[in-house]
Amino acid sequence: MTTLTPTSSAHETPAKAAPAPLYGVMAEFVTPEAITKAAIAVHAAGYRFWDCHVPFPVHGLDKAMGVKRTILPFLVFGAGLTGMILAFCLQAFTNAASFSLWALVWVSGYPFLISGKPMMSIPAWIPVIFEFTVLLSALAAAGLMLGLNHLPRLSHPLLSNNRFRRATDDRFFVVIEARDPKFLRSKTEAFLASLGATHVEAVEDR
Amino acid sequence: MKIMSNSSSNSMRGFIDTDNTEQPVGTRVPLVLHMKSFGEVTHQVCRVAETKPPLAWYVAFAVSLSMLAFLGFCVTYLIFTGVGVWGLNNPVMWAYDITNFVFWVGIGHAGTLISAILFLFRQKWRTGINRFAEAMTIFAVICAGLFPGIHIGRVWLAYWLFPIPNSMDMWPQFRSPLLWDVFAVGTYFTVSLVFWYIGMIPDLATLRDRATGKFQQFAYGLASIGWRGSMRHWHRYEVAYLLLAALATPLVLSVHSVVSFDFAVSQLPGWHSTIFPPYFVAGAIFSGFAMVVSLAVPARQLFGLKDLITLRHLDNMNKIILVTGCMVGYAYSMEFFIAWYSGALYEKFAFINRAFGQYWWAYWIMVSCNVITPQLFWFKAIRISVPLMFVLSIFVNVGMWFERFVIIVTSLANDFLPSSWDQFVPTWVDIGTMVGAFGLFGTCFLLFCRYLPMIAIAEVKAVMPQANPHPHHDHAHDPHDPQGAGAAGVKR
Numbered sequence A: 001m002t003t004l005t006p007t008s009s010a011h012e013t014p015a016k017a018a019p020a021p022l023y024g025v026m027a028e029f030v031t032p033e034a035i036t037k038a039a040i041a042v043h044a045a046g047y048r049f050w051d052c053h054v055p056f057p058v059h060g061l062d063k064a065m066g067v068k069r070t071i072l073p074f075l076v077f078g079a080g081l082t083g084m085i086l087a088f089c090l091q092a093f094t095n096a097a098s099f100s101l102w103a104l105v106w107v108s109g110y111p112f113l114i115s116g117k118p119m120m121s122i123p124a125w126i127p128v129i130f131e132f133t134v135l136l137s138a139l140a141a142a143g144l145m146l147g148l149n150h151l152p153r154l155s156h157p158l159l160s161n162n163r164f165r166r167a168t169d170d171r172f173f174v175v176i177e178a179r180d181p182k183f184l185r186s187k188t189e190a191f192l193a194s195l196g197a198t199h200v201e202a203v204e205d206r
Numbered sequence B: 001m002k003i004m005s006n007s008s009s010n011s012m013r014g015f016i017d018t019d020n021t022e023q024p025v026g027t028r029v030p031l032v033l034h035m036k037s038f039g040e041v042t043h044q045v046c047r048v049a050e051t052k053p054p055l056a057w058y059v060a061f062a063v064s065l066s067m068l069a070f071l072g073f074c075v076t077y078l079i080f081t082g083v084g085v086w087g088l089n090n091p092v093m094w095a096y097d098i099t100n101f102v103f104w105v106g107i108g109h110a111g112t113l114i115s116a117i118l119f120l121f122r123q124k125w126r127t128g129i130n131r132f133a134e135a136m137t138i139f140a141v142i143c144a145g146l147f148p149g150i151h152i153g154r155v156w157l158a159y160w161l162f163p164i165p166n167s168m169d170m171w172p173q174f175r176s177p178l179l180w181d182v183f184a185v186g187t188y189f190t191v192s193l194v195f196w197y198i199g200m201i202p203d204l205a206t207l208r209d210r211a212t213g214k215f216q217q218f219a220y221g222l223a224s225i226g227w228r229g230s231m232r233h234w235h236r237y238e239v240a241y242l243l244l245a246a247l248a249t250p251l252v253l254s255v256h257s258v259v260s261f262d263f264a265v266s267q268l269p270g271w272h273s274t275i276f277p278p279y280f281v282a283g284a285i286f287s288g289f290a291m292v293v294s295l296a297v298p299a300r301q302l303f304g305l306k307d308l309i310t311l312r313h314l315d316n317m318n319k320i321i322l323v324t325g326c327m328v329g330y331a332y333s334m335e336f337f338i339a340w341y342s343g344a345l346y347e348k349f350a351f352i353n354r355a356f357g358q359y360w361w362a363y364w365i366m367v368s369c370n371v372i373t374p375q376l377f378w379f380k381a382i383r384i385s386v387p388l389m390f391v392l393s394i395f396v397n398v399g400m401w402f403e404r405f406v407i408i409v410t411s412l413a414n415d416f417l418p419s420s421w422d423q424f425v426p427t428w429v430d431i432g433t434m435v436g437a438f439g440l441f442g443t444c445f446l447l448f449c450r451y452l453p454m455i456a457i458a459e460v461k462a463v464m465p466q467a468n469p470h471p472h473h474d475h476a477h478d479p480h481d482p483q484g485a486g487a488a489g490v491k492r
Helices: A032-044 A061-065 A072-096 A122-148 A163-168 A185-194 B038-050 B053-079 B096-120 B124-153 B156-162 B179-209 B214-223 B231-263 B276-302 B310-343 B345-356 B360-378 B386-413 B426-449 B455-460
Strands: A020-028 A050-053 A102-104 A105-108 A172-176 A197-204
Touching: A020 A032, A020 A163, A020 A185, A032 A050, A032 A172, A050 A061, A050 B231, A061 B156, A061 B231, A072 A122, A072 B038, A072 B231, A105 B096, A122 B179, A163 A172, A163 A197, A163 B179, A172 A185, A185 A197, B038 B179, B038 B426, B038 B455, B053 B124, B053 B179, B053 B276, B053 B426, B096 B124, B096 B179, B096 B231, B096 B276, B096 B386, B096 B426, B124 B156, B124 B179, B124 B276, B124 B426, B124 B455, B179 B214, B179 B231, B179 B455, B231 B276, B231 B386, B276 B310, B276 B386, B310 B345, B310 B360, B310 B386, B345 B360, B345 B386, B345 B426, B360 B386
Parallel strands: none
Antiparallel strands: A020 A172, A020 A197, A050 A172, A102 A105
């Protein structure tokens, strides 16, 4: 086997003969136990651009891979705080303030008394403040999770691989990308095979 | 609990009930029966969306679609003619419309309870039923949202409900519970939809990867937004899921509380009561679980999902129905007690009038369906009898509809001044809209069963015994944790 890095793959040769650029090497495992062991070994070997693809979140696999805890909760907390403040300001402006500001059109608040409640009737505003806090937090939790995961992504080299289809069914894959500084096709393939993979194959970057 | 090593035949798999309700000593009860590999679970769930549905599906779909068409007719007629086509009068200005609204919002609560609260309580059996309970929530909230939308009369001014900047300097009145409702139900729908969709992405990816047709590949591919099961993605996904569950839990409790404020904040005898928020939430969960059972029983039968939605799942749900039914019964009696104990003349009259006045029949239908019949679930034989639980769950649904009817209509019809009393009689449009809403719900639900993963495949796999690896090396946690506190892969 020859060493192939993404830069070495020739784009200029005619299409038919040219090997597609290499995305990485993929190793298939059959059990969660096997992939957890493999993940520990790959992490220990010092690879950086690699991932495990599993049909369900295997417990402890992220720790075995050395994945750092996500900052998502802090971002969501910020979103919740924003929602809370926004909802308060919205109600204070619309029901208790008489100044004008520009929001799509020039608008003024409309302070009015209702059933003798004070202008700033904070207890009566709590439900909307609460709902808005939850709304923004939830949208942030979902949206930022997808964003941090670089999703939606409608095309990916792995999704063109037929064997990889079982990653959402019953197979567990370790994929080491070709852009990893430690990546050497022959060595990486041999390394993955030595971890007990049932199948190792190169993934083209199509 | 027995696990048959060889099920009778492959084709019959999933169509036969196995009693797994006994608690074995020393081992954990498997949540998935007869299936040894992850692939079998995938196949069992996906084949529902991949093969032609049974004849019963087509029949149910035709019926639902006709009912939906009738709903469209009734709503159009209402909008073009005015709310006078309903049997509303003064003083009964809310009747079937708001009854249906509260009924459907209540139904929705079970989905979020199963997906969020049971998740936080580490109830792993939720994995079998959470997906379609969440779907049920969304469709129920759609039905619920319809009614306040059309009962406002001038439907084309519905946007006045929202704080939209306008040149009239006109704003909603934020001190009103009716406006809180707009925000509560709107948030609830949005968050439920996000929760449902986020939970479904990995399973949509499974359907994408199994799809053979070009169109299916494209559609499921688009819907699964490039999910590749990357563990780095799963890591954030699990955190996001936990956050959504933690956010949805207070949300679900707040929504029906806010709905109850529509009544409790007013001065009307029979409505003006502090017990309303918890009482409404308990009733909502009660009716929601009844609806889950009503849907799960035929669905698992038709689509052969009895190894995934097992008798144990149904048994657990029936226990929740029993508990919440008792809470509702307690609330009924406590309302009566407080009406007497308060010494308030109008309050006392309102409750005696409920039980023995012009709507006495509605009250006693409510009590018999909600308090008496669920008591049968004390008996295990009834809790695990599929036909009986189906009938009982229908009773609960009927009873809970009448509960809302009783609260709304009896209180309005006979308020303070006898001279202004009146009786509400529904018109055909009232009844047509109510029936039609079931058509809307049924159509959405049947389409969901046909085209989307009905069971959370990834979550079910994660609670199978073989999903929990025991590598022989030092690990950050103890995999032999007897409580299994962190054993399910979905949890963090």
